[in-house]
Amino acid sequence: MQKTILWEIVPLNQPTITKNCSKCGTKSTFISTGNFRLNANQNKVDVWLIYQCQKCKTTWNMSILTRVNPSAIPQDLYRKFLSNDEDLARKYAFDANIHAHNNVTLNYEELDYDIRGDIILLTGLSEPIRLQIVCNYTMDIRVDKILSQKLGISRSLLKRLGLFGKININNGKELWKTNLSNNLIITILP
Ligand SMILES: [Zn+2]
Structure with missing residues (x-):
């Protein structure tokens, strides 16, 4: 019998993004605030995850949903957007596809993690x-x-x-x- 050992890699922080900051006037590191912004307009909903420039706190909104019919968003998900659900915000902060859609790339250099297991x-x-x-x-x-x-x-x-x-x-x-x-x-x- 082979012995199985399980290790779980648990992130302790989140990847950042590097982009131009309008206030700093240069490229800067932006960090997820973990907060969502919702905007309902003519029965269409937009959802963003809010990022902040590490230096000057200028915010940048990463688009998650654009002009979506509210009925197309599962109630549970909608509630998580409204309550700034931590796990959901983390999931989006790691989602390379969503970042690519927003023309920004993830930066993993300062990512910290635990390796849990025997x-x-x-x-x-x-x-x-x-x-x-x-x-x-x-x-x-x-x-x-x-x-x-x-x-x-x-x-x-x-x-x-x-x-x-x-x-x-x-x-x-x-x-x-x-x-x-x-x-x-x-x-x-x-
Ligand atoms: Zn800045």
Whole structure:
């Protein structure tokens, strides 16, 4: 029997965006405020997520829904927009498609996260381990970085272990070329 260990990657903050700030007159970092703005007009609803310039607090609204019939928005979702639901705001702050529609790109450089789950000690490993990595957000982080942090070994050693076939990823790609995605399975051999 293979032992399965689950790690969950939990973001502690959110990606930012870099765009021109009209007040600063230069490119600046904008951070999600976690607040939505709703506007109802002639039976059409617009919804935005409000961002703020890190330096001068000028706001920028990221369009989420544009001129949508209110009846097309599920009541539960509508209520979450109105109450600035934290999980929903986080979901949109990580949504690369919505950012692309708004002509801005996400910046993950200052993204902080926890790797929750049991520690694996590579030395003294007696049986293969099936490691499942759960991540509910797109985070643009390489898998070898996650492994290196949690296993406490360097990325170059990880690469060697990958080349020797000791650590394998189930998607057929090379460990050190794979980006984090949800439900990656990694096999670690003793
Ligand atoms: Zn500014």
